[in-house]
Amino acid sequence: MTNYLSKSIKELHELLKSKSIKPIDLVEEAFAKIEEHDYHAFITLNKEEALKEAKELENLEVDNLLFGIPIAIKDNIVTKNLRTTCASHMLDDFDPIYDATVIKKIKERHMIIIGKTNMDEFAMGSTGETSYFPYAVNPWNETKVPGGSSSGSAAAVSGRLVSLALGSDTGGSIRQPSSFCGLVGLKPTYGRVSRYGLIAFASSLDQIGPMTQNVEDNAILLEAISGSDENDLTSSDTPVGHYIDALGKDVCGLKIAVPNYYMSDTVDREVKHKVEEVIALLEKAGCVIDYIDIPYLEYAIPLYQIIALGEASSNLARFDGIKFGHVTDEFSDLEELYKKSRAEGFGREVKRRIMIGSYVLSGENANIYYHKALVLRNEMTKAFREVFTKYDLIIGPTNTNVAYDFGVKSDDALKSFYDDLLTIPVNMAGLPGMSLPIGFNHEHLPIGMHIISSYFMEEKIYTLASYIEKELKLDLDPKGGRTC
Amino acid sequence: MLVPTIGVEVHVELKSKAKVYSHAKNAFSNEPNTNVEVIDLGYPGTLPKLNKEVINMALKAALACHCKINQVMHFDRKNYFYPDLPKGYQITQQETPIGYDGYLEIEVDGYTKKIGIERIHIEEDTCKSIHSLNGTLLNFNRAGVPLIEIVSKPEIANDKEAVAYLETLREIMLYLGISDVKIEEGSMRCDANVSLKEEESNQFGTKVEIKNIGSISYVGTSIRYEINRQAEMLKRGEKVHEETRRFDDKTNTTILMRMKETGNDYRYFPEPDLPYVTISDEWIQETLDSLPVLPAALRKSYREAGINENNIKTLIANIDLSMFLERIKERCNPVVAANILTGDLLSYLNKNSMTLDDLNLNPDYFTSFIDLLASGELSSKQGKELLPVFLEKKESPKKLAKLLGMEQIQDTDALLLMVKKVIEANPSSIEDYKKGLDRATKYLMGQIMKESRGQANPQIVSKLLVEELEKY
Structure with a gap:
């Protein structure tokens, strides 16, 4: 079997341009790999359509870097006539009638959608285990979680089933699985990428972003999906950068902050050690590194519980058994139709979160919890803005740990939120953040580093990430026994 | 003595070209379910847009009602489940209504009074439900049609003031050109809140809401009925319950719809899908200048x-x-x-x-x-x-x-001939004139007009007639 899909986008582009390979070769490789071993990365495959498109592309000029490149799409991004389930029984036969803005953009670039990837149900979870479908596994070690909620996107790219994927990140759902699976995953600035067509979890936090095998691919895909959108009034008209130009720029003189909170004892020793090694590397390269305190970071989880779950309880109200999604078979009145359809359609974690979210918005609780959380969120944002008046970037570990065994978090609802301890503050403030692979632990499980910049300063993230990537020269292909 | 406290809530449908949160046409009366976009369906993944024309119209209404303007305003979600509400929430304005603290001046029985306006806010209409034997049908043409809700302060003293307030409000909306304000077609909907209290007490009585009253005069009738009903109850020593009633136009009474549950919990929170809207001083000034x-x-x-x-x-x-x-x-x-x-x-x-x-x-x-x-x-x-x-x-x-030969005969000589002829033919009128009876000139005048087929100049004839009669 071929293994083109472990090559970079630029390499594939050269091969396609010189007609050494055709798009169909990449598509056939993807489906051959998936048939052989799919890590449960996909919920729905787009095989027939993908093969047809690949054939059609043969008559077209290879006009951009992403032309003919196979991509996987998280299953909470709507795709016209391609089932979109949110990994939920509620939507397991939902065929959308329109394309999300990001889907339109990747189609314009003639990328080929291989399929819709597995995830935690409605993006609620950080292991992939809350999926209604058999959950995805980590290609580095299949007894370990791939992370979540973008579990299938991470498994698909890490397993080289596709070149790259789109994920979504509400509290760490791109960065944490990227870190667990040895990928480069970016949550863009809030408003950088249109949310139109992303089935909302928490509207003020959600953002779609690229999950890729390397930094360069990430920059290319981000540029392709970014931009203001009249269908999303929260999208920004800040001009889209030519991110690829930021790669390889000098890092000397960059001012970088390391929050003490990110290097506390809750962080695994090996993870911390790897981050410190990179810090030493950066200091050698002439970066100025300071350890600083950022106030309010410790409130990230309660803030998330209140704001994200409050919004979710409202966003998921439309799944009521009347217009789309699961409808219960038997009911005698309206209330029973609602109750049974929702009870049957949603899984445990989703129900738990809807209940918590409804509770924090109820009556007087809105003041006790929700409005207070908004005030605190505002303070946290101000604290970050303050840091970025003095520093170019913030770095630290993406997560407190590496990929862990299945089942360990499912007995404790709170524990799973702690995976997002270091990623949530970035969503709260609306900042861009990347997880970059920086090495492995003693079990050869990937370790991710978090790189955060100020608003719409994704270029700076790419500059630093490309430098670290070049210096570390990690082999990030879990291989699974394959060679080219 | 018991005095009524009355407040009125009015929903006015705005006649903007498009709906408030989507580009779908705002035309409920078209073929059902033809003016519908994915946004109006609450389709998964869609996000609301914001129609500036609607904000302009609401701003006109707020300014015409002498409201203060929330110059930085946002939208809120009001969460509840109902089949006519496709998203499971209504996008409305809870915290920052576009207008607040205004008033209308009304005229009743020769006195004028200012009725305070608590707030005016923008919101979306729901689907129209049509209940039939085979189930309920939904018309999404109405989903997302822009409404403004205008809430009066409880400063209305009686049914006449309520009717005058509604007529005044209706006229203003009509003259602003922002709504058809036709109650029978649902483009204006009125609810009234009525309670009674002891005159000297500063504690309001228990409030009863009368919903969706079918005409302005019915608002008056229903308030009158409700005041009497509550007064009778209190006289009998009964307690008035907090409840929602409807007006029945066959019996001219109000009928219980449902008891108020303790505090409807709408779980309001700021709509994260819409940015804050800033209404600048210039925008307000331009709108003021453009008011008709x-x-x-x-x-x-x-x-x-x-x-x-x-x-x-x-x-x-x-x-x-x-x-x-x-x-x-x-x-x-x-x-x-x-x-x-x-x-x-x-x-x-x-x-x-x-x-x-x-x-x-x-x-x-x-x-x-x-x-x-x-x-x-x-x-x-x-x-x-x-x-x-x-x-x-x-x-x-x-x-x-x-x-058409309607030119008047202005020729004095010709008219004098006619006058003389008529006087001679009616001697009794001369007697009447001498007695000072008005009817004499009136009668003669009529005869002359008849003679001239209405073409005699009445001013000249009147002058000549008096001159001639004086001669007798």
């Missing part, structure tokens, strides 16, 4: 011009007539113009089921018609005859009057 003449100002200017109250009422109620009068009133006698507009012209329109627009009335012809009447060149009887002719022929009324 409103009924209160019109009424004042009509009174100053000497137009009678009945005609004023008819003019205000017929916006196209009052706007037409505004265009021409400087160029002709406004009292005569008002008489014609509210009288012969309006009945002509009604008879032919036309609007003033359909008529395409030439203002120059109309003013010259009014001049003919005001100067006495045409008698009112001739005016009645000429009006439909010049409206249909669309030609100069002067020319037409001539063609």
